[in-house]
Every structure is written in structure tokens, then in C-alpha cells.
Amino acid sequence: MTNILIALVLILLIATLVQVLRVSELLSELKKQDVNEVTDKDNAIQGRLLLIAGTLFLGSVVWQFVNWIPLMLPPASSVHGAVIDSLMQFTMLLIIFVFFITQPLLFWYGYKYNKNKKNPVAFFYPHNNKLEIIWTVVPTIVLTAVILYGLSAWDKITNADTTDSQIIELYAKQFDWTARYAGDDNTLGYSNYRLVKGPNQLGVDLTDELAQDDVVVKEVHLVVDKPVLLKMRSRDVIHSAFLPHFRVQMNCVPGMITQFAFTPTQTTAEMKIQEGEDFEFVLLCNKICGAAHYNMQMKFVVETQEEYDAWMASQKTVENTLTLKTK
Amino acid sequence: MSTTKNNTSKQLLWVGMAGISMFFAGLTSAVIVRSAEHGWNSIDMPIWFWYSTFAIVVSSILLIIAQNQVKRGNSPTIYVVGALALGLFFAYCQLKGWEQLTAMGMYFIGEGSNPASSFLYVITFAHLMHVVGGLIALIVTAVKAVQSKYTKENYLGIELTSIYWHFLDLLWVYLFVFLLYSVK
């Protein structure tokens, strides 16, 4: 019944609109005017609207920045993250600068040069090679600076020295994360998807010597200022390990091992003071992976060496859990 | 037939062939990327693919002769029919080649398949699908040749069929050499 009513209302609305338009056209015919001709008055009104709209638009942009910058991620909690944040600031300032010069020009020209009695004729100006060169060369120089800065940051991030990094594996699957510490030998034991069985959900080769001291956990603890090398694997589809506070993101691809190196610079405790008691570092999945993609998370805790040692002491190694179980 | 129609038909064909080439470029790039990784087998190229290469090259030559004949006012029929026959033989050789691959234990899918053999099948299959189009063109051309529809003023049909057929020929030679090298 409701559906029929809704349909009726829609039909009536359309019919009304049609009649309104017809009336307006007939009236114009009576007045011997073309209802669709764009008059000087129209130009003046639209020109003014553009000016108003432009101002409101730019004003709204400022408003958005002012009101929503506090909602942004806090400054990076990692070494390379600070590099990224600086580059981001630089680039943002650059684009905001260009934005606030070109957009006003656009709306201003729309307003100023609208066709009316004061501005009836346009200026025939087909080209100017000098101008073309200027506005090709200037962007080129600016972009060269951006490129060089960007490439140097990328190099720092992807070519980081990982000789002293603690190796931790992140294992992604629909729809959770597991982590595996490489243990005292700082070498991950061999793993293969065909070895996944029962409690051995990561497919660790239990006969491998190097695997025995590995530690499998559901929550990652890191020592502040100690470099870490994350190695990612996936069981089923592409996932992505996204740690926004550390400025870390890397896809987890089945059949491949990907990696990302970083050094955390702030403890969770410090962040709680800064951001509020509820703050936690978190790992999110950031590549569409199925129904519960929106809820694939794992907690990361950054703490002092002592706190970490205490926590690690209470964890069990592969030798004491999986290998034992299979014996 | 106006020269403009001549030109546009040929150009339509050329642009189309550019598109088809990009399709095979996609497939062969995939081979290049994959073959660099571990787990890439080497395969003895079935002898039937050598025969088919020979067949398609000769059939192209016959079409060249056919075109020369018609330009001189002679009948191209026997050469077009010859090209068609060799074209059909090409298709036959491809099927025999797949049979030979399977006999070698190189399967397309499932047990016994591996990336190299899968690619070999997919690429030769994709090429054969385009050859089917060429065979249809050859059949139409052959029928029209038998009906003496081509004159030295107007042999656009033979030209278009030849251009496409030479393309398939060169494409096959490229793919064949590429695959030979890739599965060495």
C-alpha cells in the first residue's frame, strides 16, 4: 500500500513539474522572450553567485582545516614516521599555497569577466609562448624539489639498516592477526602453508632448530627506540598490515613474504598521557579481504626494556608448546 | 571502391591489430615476470609446433603470391585455397601439439600442470582463437575468389585477409620463438 502511495506521489510531483515548466514557457512566449536565452542579467547573477560560492568554498576549506586537524593522527611514533610527517607538511603547505592562489583566481575571473554592459567584448589573446614557458618551467622546478625530497625519504624508509632489527612475523588470515617473534637467535624458523595443522596455525616447521625459540603471540610488544623488522605473510587473500600511528603499511600477500622496518619512539604510556587513557597502538587490515575486513585488528604495545622482558618471560616458545604437543 | 574506403578499412584493421598485439604483450609480460621466479619448468617444445610454424609461414607466402597474381589480372584462387588449406593444417598442428604436450605429462590444469605449461597452453590457445577469425576471413576470400569476384582494380578483400593473416603469422613466429626461449 505504501509503495503505491509513494509511486503516486512521485508521479504527481513529476506531472506538477512538467506543468510548471510549460506555464513558464508559455508566459515567456507571451512576453516574446526566449525562456532559455542567457541574458546579461543571468550573467550578472551567476557571476555574483560564483564569487559568493568561491568565498564560501574557500571559507569552508579553512573551517574544515581548523575544526578537523585535531582529529588527525597524532605526530608519528616512529623514526621514519617523523621523516614522513615533515615531507607531508612540506607538500601540504605547497598544495595549500597553490590551492589558495588558483581557486580564488578562478572564481574571481568568473565574477569579474561576466558578460554585461561593462564587459561586452572579449580580448582576442590566443597564445603567449613566454607565459607557457614560465608556467611549465616553474612547476618543473617545484616538482623537482618535491621529487628529490620524496625520493630521499623513500630511500631512508626502504633502505633502512636492518642488521640490528628485531625480527617479528605478522601472519594475516581471514579475519585476525597472529605474530611470531624470531626469538633469541633472531631468525624465524622455516614455515610452509602445508604444515598448518591443529595448534600449529602458522605452519611452522617444528623440526627446524631455528624455530624452537620462536614465540607465537596475539598481541605485539615492542621496546621503545629498538628497531624492528616486520615480516608479513598471509594464509588466504591479500591483507595489509596498517599501523597508522607508526606510519607503517605493507600488503600481506599469500605466496610472498613482504617486510617493513621501523623504530618506535614513544611508549604506549607516553601516548596515553598525550592522547587519553583509552589510547592503544593498533594494527588494522587495510586491503579488502572479505566480510569482516572492517574488524581485523591486533594490539601493539610499546614499552620499556624491563616491561618487555617481563612480558616476554611469561610467553611460551614454540619448543615448549607446539613441538612438545607433537612429540 | 573508393580509395578512402580502401584506406579506412585497412587502417581499421591496423589499429585492431595494435590492440590484439597489446593483449599478447600482456600475456607475454606475465610470462617474463613469472619465469624469473622459482618453480618454472623447462619443456621440450612439441615437434607439431614446428610443423605449424612452417605451415603458417608458407600459407602467408601463398597469399603474397595470390595478391601478386590478382594485381596482374590473373586468378588468385588456387593460392588462396592453398593458404586456407595450410591454415586449417596449422590449426590441426596446434591440436596435435597440445596432445603431444599432454602425452609428455605437461598438463594445462590440475595434477601435472605447472606455470610454464599453463602459460604455453593459454598463449597458444589465445593465438588459435584469433586464427579462427583469420580462417573465417580466408574462407570468405576463397569463396569469392572461386566466384571470380576479385579484379585487378578491386581486390580489397584479399588485401585485408592477407594483412590480417600475415599479422597472425608474424605474431605466431614471435610467440613461438618467445616461448621456445622461455621454456628452454
Next chain:
Amino acid sequence: MSDHHKETFISKYVFSLDHKMIAKQFLITGMLMGIIGMLMSILFRLQLSNPGESFAVLEWFLGSKWAPGGILDPNMYLSLVTMHGTILVFWVLTAGLTGTFANFLIPLQIGARDMASGFMNMLSYWFFFVATIVLLCSLFVETGPASAGWTIYPPLSALPQSIPGSGLGQDLWLVAIALFIVSSLLGGLNYIVTILNLRTKGMSMSRLPLTMWAILITAILGVLSFPVLLSAALLLIFDRSFGTSFFLSDIIIGGETLHNTGGSPVLFEHLFWFLGHPEVYIILLPSLGIVSEVMSINTRKPIFGYKAMVGAMLAIAFLSFIVWGHHMFITGMDPFLGSVFTFTTLLIAIPSAVKVFNYLATLWKGSIRFTPAMLFTIGFVSTFLTGGLTGLILGDSALDINVHDTYFVVGHFHIVMGLSAIYGMFSGVYHWFPKMYGRMMNKKLGYLHFWVTFVSAYGVFFPMHFLGLAGLPRRYYTNSAFPMFDGLSDINEIITFFAIIGGLVQLVFVFNFFYSIFKGTKASTNPWKANTLEWTTPVERIHGNWPGEIPSVHRWPYDYSKPGADEDFVMQTEPLKEEETEH
């Protein structure tokens, strides 16, 4: 000479070989698909900004299986997001945009009777039509339509066990895309060959309207890049249905260990984005061309820097082939490649900047007539600027690390495609409607459509940048699973609010369009007082376009307000006066 063959309804409206009719077929199909795609976005936005709340309209559209109790099912959410992207990127902005304007304008603007092959052209539309039917059918299958994102990365898109939409829905999607690609290629062939061969006497390449240059370059991009998507789709079909391992390796899913080894999902990404990047320029370039035309005509000035505009389009097209990796910075590919792609991507900003400056210079000291088309053209420049600038952040690999796959990206690509390119399309429709249908669209409704769209659209997409910088990922069914995003719900509500208004006002456009076809005021031959050849054809539209001889061309299309001319426009067909030099 106009064709004298007797026309039946079928030959005139259904299997027409006339480029003008085919153009309208593309336009109307594109518009209808646009409505469907737009509706999908409203549905999923309702869920996103009001998680857990029941909406009767969701159940009304999607049924009790996919929206039980008015709450959207997470799998259907991902399907809606996927189909929205697919429909808008391919069906509306590629086929709808290029299919309409290339088909309609090419013979008219270059001075030809029709396309090089009317038959191939007709086939191009009918392949598109069948592709549309197949895609729409996929909406109704039991396991749901494709849901792995419009980018369909395997293994998610290859394994039905990983997500239901990767079953039959994904099969139909792949078939539809294959048909779509064939349609695109058939069209592209015609566009290239017609522009190169069938220009009328005097129409040299340097006298071509910029719209023609844009479409020519777009078509070349399409011919070279769409086939690669086809090859990726073919290999994916084999992985899905025949157990090959092109993209699959080392997988356990649904408790089952799969036999596939040696495949690489990253290989798929390379093949996909090799098309995917040129694709966005295939979407943008026709709008760049349309806007150049509309702006020049409505400022009564030549477009500033014709040669530079052509050069910039060629540079953008060339560069578009070597930037695809910027979609893959964090896929695990070699970091060196990341550097290469950052370099090439940031370079593309240069020709884009040149074009924007040229547009501003065109407006400067113009005498602007604000038709609805012109308003959308100004909207185009504004959004191209905004979207292009955020591209500088995304193209920089180091910065991309923290914004990849967040709402920052969603904001960027919607502003450049969903706003810029669509504004170009609207501009084109308002501008060429009199030539298409011999009638004028209603001006006041046009103004209303523009202003409400312009305000709402920025209201929807500008805030998304802030969501992205707050770390909010895309393709999330709900943001309520992570406390860190709780502060963002206000922004999400604002976005949904504007999305609903923006969506509704498009109905004004649809109404205006169809009403004006039947009841619009009759147009004159050249209502905008423009120079290009299409405005010399009769209002009634005939096969073969011109009743007599095709006119010859004596000058470029941009002699507006030329000093010494009798009027503020000089059509291309006007011979040069004595003592007059050609620009």
C-alpha cells in the same frame, strides 16, 4: 547526400548505423547506469554513517536476504561498493562519456558523413548493451554480485570460499567486462581511423577542435591499454574455473589447502593497473576536450595556447603508461620501482598544471556567458585543480605509505573522476543537447542542478581527505570496530547528508533531459554562436549530416572576438578575408 532508405523503428532506433543515434544510445544507457550506481552509493553510505541502524529503504531495495531488518549485510556492502565503482568507472565515465561524445561529435566536427564503419560502430553499442545486461543480471544471483572491489585483486576475486560475491557474481562480472572491452575497442578503432582519414577539405590536424584531439588521444590510449586488462581477466578466469595458478599460491581457505603454487597476486596488480592508470586518463581526457570547447565558446575568446593544450594532452597520454606502479607502492614490489614510479607520477603534474593555467588565461578578459554548460566547465576547473593537487601527495611513495587505501584516496579519485570528469560530461550534454535533439534544455533547472550539485559534491568529498589523514581505511563496512575512529562520525554524517542531497538533485537533471527531448523550446541552428562545423548542420538532423556538399574549412575553430571580424565569432567555414591572416 542524405540516405533515402526507408526506415523502420528497428533500423532507426535499435540497430541504427547513424553515429548520432548510437551516441544517444550510449548516453541514455550511461545515464541509467549512472542512476543505479549513484543509488548504490546512497545505500552503502546510509550504513556507513549510521551503523547498526535499521533503514527500511535498504530492505526495500535489497530484500530480506541482503538487508535483513533493514540492516545491510557486510558482504552486500562490499558488493555495493564494488558494483558502484565498476558501473561508474567503466559504464558511465568510459562508455557513457566517450561513447556519447566521440560518436556524436567526430563526424560533425571533422566534416564527415558518418564514421568510417557504421557497422562496427553499431556493434560497439550492442556489445556494450549485452555487457550491461550481463552485469545487471549479476545483481540478482543467489551468492550476490562481485564483491572484491572494482579492482578485483585475486585471491579474493578468484576464490568463492573467501567471499560469496566471488562465485557466480564474479564470473558474470568478468564476462561483462570482456564484452565491455570488445565494445570499447570497436569504438576506439572507428574514432581513430575516422579522425585521421575522413576530415573534410581544409580540416588539417592543426585546425581540429580540441575535443577532437582529446578524443583521438583517448582512443589510442584505449586501444593500447584495454587489451592488457583483457589478458589479466583471461588469466583470472583460468585461475577461477580451470585450476591454474597464474595468480594463486600457498593458500588455505575455508579450512581447505589449495593445490595452487607459484602464482603471484602482484602480477595481477601489474597487469590490472597497466590498464587502470591509462583508464583514468581515458576518463579525464574527453572532459578536458569538452571543457576547452565550452569555455572558449562561452568566454568568446580563443582557448589560450592551443598548441600547448595539444602538447599537454600528448604528454599526459604518454606519461600515463609509465605511472601505473603508484597504485602499488606498498604491495611488496621492489622499492626501486617505487622510486621510478614516484618520479614519473610527479612529472605528470607538469602538463596538468599547464592546462589549468591555460584555462585561467582563457577566462581572463573574457566576456563570459553563463550557460549551465559554462558553469559546469568552471566547476570542472575547480575540481580538477583540487583533485590534482592531492595527487601530489598520493604520487609520492613515502607519503602514500600512510594514506594508501584510506579515505584520502577515495576523496582524491572522486574529486577528479566523480566530480571533474562528470562535470565535463554534464557540460557536454547541456552544450550539445540542441544539436542532439533540436531543442534547448531548461536553463533555470540547469542552474539549479549546477549549484546544488557543486555545493553538495564538495560537501561529500572534501571532508574525506581529513578522514584519510585520521587513518580511516576504505571499504570498511563500519568504522565502529576501532575506538580510534569514534571522533569521525560527525564527518561521516555530514558526508552522507550531502550525498543524499547531491544524489537527489541529479533527478532534476534527468527530468530536464527527458522533458526537453519532447517539450523543450526549439533550438536554432547555432544557439551558442559557435565556430565549429557541427553548428552548420540543420536542426532536424539527417543521415549524412549535411544536405548538400560537406563544407570546407578555412580556419581554426577559435576565432572568437577576432579584431577586424564583423561578429564576435567567425565560423571555420568562413574563407579568410583579404589581408586577414590565419592564426
